[in-house]
Amino acid sequence: VQLVESGGGLVQPGGSLRLSCAASEFTFSSFWMNWVRQGPGKELVWVAFINTDGTTTTYADSVRGRFTISRDNARKTLYLQMNSLRAEDTAVYYCSRDGDGHFDYWGQGTPVTVSS
């Protein structure tokens, strides 16, 4: 199982960013997927969930209405569109698969810094 995130970087408050997570070595379309973030020196926080065909999505209260999770099963890629970014969104963002329960595999993470 491989999960490789990309798309992170420095963005100004109020800006947007789209993260990607490329999956390989497993049948991506068969698994629920998530984004989890970790602020500097802080604990892990679940951000968003999507089911296998993308028809069901859920979000943490802190990002609902600003972030959108989606997936392209043909491209084996998970996305996180982040709008209206705030300083408190600064974190490393991980994609994680739900297998045998929750969060069985994680990517290496992509850092997002929101600062002027």
Next chain:
Amino acid sequence: DVVMTQSPLSLPVTLGQPASISCWSSQSLVHSDGSTYLNWFQQRPGQSPRRLIFKVSNRDSGVPDRFSGSGSGTDFTLKISRVEAEDVGIYYCMQGTHRPRTFGQGTKVEIK
């Protein structure tokens, strides 16, 4: 949201000695389907998290058998029977029974 509380937050251990981390949830983690969705994760310095234990006591593939999980309801424990140098890192419990899924604050394991 379900609050997950870990203790201790810092755990200095001697190589070869046992270690134990406790985790409490603010609500019972028994799901309506009968399962208890309590997981444990290890995060080594500079690495992404790795799941060690799922559904209280099931070790993930490749996890050494010195790691074990136990507990029920609201009280859970991760034990390392004999700590090795590679076990240094932060350990998190996490519940998946209730939405949203929530993590504990983390327990930092270091070698004395």
